[in-house]
Amino acid sequence: MDLSLNPEQQALRAEVREFLTQNTELAELLIAERSETHYDEELFRAFARRGWLQFGLPGFAGGVLELCLVLEEVGRSACPGPFQNGAVQCGLLLGALANQEQRGDWLAPLLDGRRRASLCVLEADGQLAPSSILLRAEPVDGGFELSGLKQLVPYAGTADEFYVVARTRDGGPGEDCMSLLRVEARLEGIHIRPQRGVFDDGAGAVEFCRVRVGGEALVGELHRVWPVLEDQLLVAAVALCAEMNGGAQAALDLAVAHARQREQFGRPVGAFQAVAHRAADCLVEVDACRLAVAEAASRIDAGLDFAEAASAAKALCAVAYPSVTAAAHQIHGGVGYYEDSRLHLYTRRAEAMAQALGDASHHLERIACLWAPLPGRIARRDTGDSTWT
Amino acid sequence: MALGPVEPANQPMGHEPRNQESRPVDFSFDAEVEAFREEVRGFFREELSEERTRGHFDPRDLTGFDEAFERAHQRRAGERGYLGISAPSEFGGGGRPLSFQAAFGFEAAYHEAPCVDTAMTLVGAVMQGFGSAEQKVEYLPQMIRGEILMSIGYSEATAGSDLSGIAMRARLLDDGFELEGTKTLVTGAHKAEVMCLIARTDPDVPTRQGSSLFLVDLSLPGVEIERRATLNGWTLCDVHFRGVHVERKALLGELHGGWQQMAAALTSERSQLFHVGWAARDVDDLIQHCRSHERGGRLLCEDPFVRRELSRLRVEVHVALRFAKRVIWLQDQGRIPGHEAATAKLYATELLQRVAATGSSILGPHAALARGAHLAPLGGRMGWARLERIHGTISVGSNELQRSAIAQMGLGMPRNA
Numbered sequence: 001m002d003l004s005l006n007p008e009q010q011a012l013r014a015e016v017r018e019f020l021t022q023n024t025e026l027a028e029l030l031i032a033e034r035s036e037t038h039y040d041e042e043l044f045r046a047f048a049r050r051g052w053l054q055f056g057l058p059g060f061a062g063g064v065l066e067l068c069l070v071l072e073e074v075g076r077s078a079c080p081g082p083f084q085n086g087a088v089q090c091g092l093l094l095g096a097l098a099n100q101e102q103r104g105d106w107l108a109p110l111l112d113g114r115r116r117a118s119l120c121v122l123e124a125d126g127q128l129a130p131s132s133i134l135l136r137a138e139p140v141d142g143g144f145e146l147s148g149l150k151q152l153v154p155y156a157g158t159a160d161e162f163y164v165v166a167r168t169r170d171g172g173p174g175e176d177c178m179s180l181l182r183v184e185a186r187l188e189g190i191h192i193r194p195q196r197g198v199f200d201d202g203a204g205a206v207e208f209c210r211v212r213v214g215g216e217a218l219v220g221e222l223h224r225v226w227p228v229l230e231d232q233l234l235v236a237a238v239a240l241c242a243e244m245n246g247g248a249q250a251a252l253d254l255a256v257a258h259a260r261q262r263e264q265f266g267r268p269v270g271a272f273q274a275v276a277h278r279a280a281d282c283l284v285e286v287d288a289c290r291l292a293v294a295e296a297a298s299r300i301d302a303g304l305d306f307a308e309a310a311s312a313a314k315a316l317c318a319v320a321y322p323s324v325t326a327a328a329h330q331i332h333g334g335v336g337y338y339e340d341s342r343l344h345l346y347t348r349r350a351e352a353m354a355q356a357l358g359d360a361s362h363h364l365e366r367i368a369c370l371w372a373p374l375p376g377r378i379a380r381r382d383t384g385d386s387t388w389t
Numbered sequence: 390m391a392l393g394p395v396e397p398a399n400q401p402m403g404h405e406p407r408n409q410e411s412r413p414v415d416f417s418f419d420a421e422v423e424a425f426r427e428e429v430r431g432f433f434r435e436e437l438s439e440e441r442t443r444g445h446f447d448p449r450d451l452t453g454f455d456e457a458f459e460r461a462h463q464r465r466a467g468e469r470g471y472l473g474i475s476a477p478s479e480f481g482g483g484g485r486p487l488s489f490q491a492a493f494g495f496e497a498a499y500h501e502a503p504c505v506d507t508a509m510t511l512v513g514a515v516m517q518g519f520g521s522a523e524q525k526v527e528y529l530p531q532m533i534r535g536e537i538l539m540s541i542g543y544s545e546a547t548a549g550s551d552l553s554g555i556a557m558r559a560r561l562l563d564d565g566f567e568l569e570g571t572k573t574l575v576t577g578a579h580k581a582e583v584m585c586l587i588a589r590t591d592p593d594v595p596t597r598q599g600s601s602l603f604l605v606d607l608s609l610p611g612v613e614i615e616r617r618a619t620l621n622g623w624t625l626c627d628v629h630f631r632g633v634h635v636e637r638k639a640l641l642g643e644l645h646g647g648w649q650q651m652a653a654a655l656t657s658e659r660s661q662l663f664h665v666g667w668a669a670r671d672v673d674d675l676i677q678h679c680r681s682h683e684r685g686g687r688l689l690c691e692d693p694f695v696r697r698e699l700s701r702l703r704v705e706v707h708v709a710l711r712f713a714k715r716v717i718w719l720q721d722q723g724r725i726p727g728h729e730a731a732t733a734k735l736y737a738t739e740l741l742q743r744v745a746a747t748g749s750s751i752l753g754p755h756a757a758l759a760r761g762a763h764l765a766p767l768g769g770r771m772g773w774a775r776l777e778r779i780h781g782t783i784s785v786g787s788n789e790l791q792r793s794a795i796a797q798m799g800l801g802m803p804r805n806a
């Protein structure tokens with residue numbers, strides 16, 4: 001176990017932090033979140049142009065560990081933008097599925113911020129499972145016709161293109177009936193209605209009414225993208241966890257700073273054990289999450305099996321982030337409930353992120369499927385006899 | 390409500406029953422209270438029907454309704470005698486036991502009526518306990534009829550859990566007092582006519598010996614009310630008093646006796662039954678939702694996880710209800726609840742947080758949608774609740790202080806400063 005960062009990693013972290021602290025005052029962030037685009041596009045492009053969202057992709061320098069360092073800083077700054085769904089998730093999918101030409105045409109502009117993409121997966125019941133994907137893409141004239149409703153699509157209103165997970169044939173729950181299609185966002189038949197969340201990430205319900213695309217829109221193998229999607233979204237979950245950890249740490253830092261300075265009954269409230277112990281519990285939780293993310297990321301980078309480590313990270317972070325923000329509120333007392341405290345930036349994000357890419361029970365179930373596969377479900381990996389390494 | 394003997398908290402469980410003949414404990418309210426509740430329920434159903442509320446929503450107000458609606462609604466509740474149901478009849482009150490008032494609070498919360506923070510619930514106790522005959526005549530009938538809104542100004546920037554840190558001054562003049570200072574985190578001051586506040590009247594002695602309560606007309610010159618947004622969209626207030634001149638009759642109770650009066654008033658209706666009303670509503674709505682919505686091809690209520698979690702919450706709502714009823718039972722007997730009141734507050738406010746957390750995990754990613762969002766389950770109630778339930782464990786005596794109270798009063802633990 002080596003927890004140290006090498007000099008390049010340290011420099012990267014410092015650089016990202018410096019960039020973000022200059023541009024993420026509370027007032028600026030709220031203006032961005034409430035603007036028509038729901039994030040500062042200029043700022044996001046400047047960020048992307050620095051190459052910070054390319055880590056962890058095949059053909060680019062740096063690994064998922066570097067990506068996690070970057071996203072932890074994004075989480076700490078609470079900067080809104082399509083970091084996860086638009087860049088990381090679409091990027092990972094293109095990296096894993098796209099052919100040479102598609103990568104050149106689509107991946108590069110996405111990673112340097114020239115084009116804006118949103119990945120459309122979830123539907124009415126919100127589950128990340130093939131049986132919950134009902135949107136159809138029928139083959140017609142060498143292309144496809146899409147009909148169905150995607151929901152909770154981040155930054156749906158500003159996206160130039162959607163990557164849509166669609167059912168391309170019938171059969172069972174559909175693990176082998178799923179395809180990925182690239183759809184220009186301005187095509188006829190696409191209707192977007194905002195779905196404002198407690199953290200407004202520009203989410204929308206995107207309706208596809210007989211939307212036609214050509215055969216070149218297909219990314220990856222017809223009918224067979226689900227296993228790749230599942231794997232890549234597991235990598236993406238680790239990246240999301242890194243952002244969550246940055247946020248949880250920032251919320252804890254705010255609470256600790258407050259507890260040290262706020263005096264009641266003639267002493268700093270942090271001197272009361274009830275307060276100090278609760279903050280200590282937060283540190284334990286955040287540390288657990290940090291280590292879990294570091295482990296998952298290094299397993300991915302080393303080409304080792306990462307399924308359990310990644311699901312463990314998300315199962316931990318999905319609980320820890322909201323629990324840390326809740327504790328931070330309690331420690332802040334009333335002043336933390338005002339909108340002019342930064343704390344809610346984290347509280348509101350924690351709500352959305354805990355559920356994104358699978359909540360705690362989703363990932364615990366996936367771990368269960370590793371040590372006790374359910375009948376009818378394909379066990380992708382054998383965890384072996386002892387997994388306590 | 391009939392309830393068996395209250396167990397001392399430090400008595401180990403499982404001893405032989407002390408009273409073999411005692412009837413099984415009956416946890417329902419008395420028939421009379423139940424009848425009253427039924428009546429009140431009908432009232433709220435009608436009052437909060439869609440036609441009545443349409444066009445009156447206001448997310449900037451804690452109640453979710455605009456002021457015109459709130460005032461009209463409270464007047465109608467007042468006309469029916471609900472607001473002062475447990476207040477003395479000489480001022481127009483109903484003279485009924487506190488269980489009636491608590492039952493009303495429960496139903497108001499359950500129906501999300503803008504009738505939880507009424508002038509009576511906020512200031513009624515201190516007014517009845519310490520108001521002069523003149524003040525009672527002036528204010529109580531209006532409060533009971535629902536014709537006036539009030540607010541509470543105890544907290545300041547330097548004084549939250551420890552109110553002895555207040556800095557607000559009330560300088561004694563020949564013809565009254567001059568108020569100088571700022572109250573913070575005040576609920577509803579932007580619409581209230583009056584604030585009940587505490588200020589230091591003798592700065593040369595400790596706060597406990599040199600403070601007084603006042604009833605201040607918020608329209609007086611020098612009062613400035615600043616609405617500050619909370620993280621859930623509605624506003625609290627900072628209220629600035631700059632050389633505000635009040636008459637002598639604004640003093641509530643004894644000069645320099647404010648601290649003791651404030652403490653005594655805090656032991657008034659303390660069941661916190663309204664918290665339980667909110668929790669019961671959340672759980673009922675979740676159950677309804679799960680009985681009528683599917684996931685992965687089966688009803689949510691058929692999912693074993695959902696079944697157990699919702700059952701657990703039902704159990705816990707009933708626990709909270711019993712804790713609250715125990716407090717009412719003590720109070721209706723003229724006893725002052727100790728750790729029982731702290732227990733009721735602690736449990737109910739933390740239960741509200743658990744309900745929102747569990748509810749969100751049951752509803753899935755859509756739970757994080759905001760109120761009124763397109764295709765949000767339960768109209769976005771859980772996302773709103775996740776943010777709304779944060780403050781219950783902080784205000785009205787933080788839960789850390791409640792735990793200390795339970796340890797000291799319920800268990801006789803030594804005090805730590």
Ligand SMILES: Cc1cc2nc3c(=O)[nH]c(=O)nc-3n(C[C@H](O)[C@H](O)[C@H](O)COP(=O)(O)OP(=O)(O)OC[C@H]3O[C@@H](n4cnc5c(N)ncnc54)[C@H](O)[C@@H]3O)c2cc1C
Nearest residue numbers: 269272330333334541543544549550574576780784787789
């Ligand atoms: C939504 C809302 C509405 C409110 N409405 C009103 C109102 O209408 N009128 C009014 O006067 N006030 C109101 N308040 C203020 C409320 O009474 C205070 O927030 C509360 O008393 C806590 O004080 P504080 O916020 O200053 O927290 P602090 O006292 O600063 O406490 C910070 C943290 O330290 C802990 N702590 C403090 N002392 C101890 C101790 N001795 N032992 C262990 N832990 C301790 C607290 O539990 C808390 O976790 C409201 C607050 C909120 C959030």
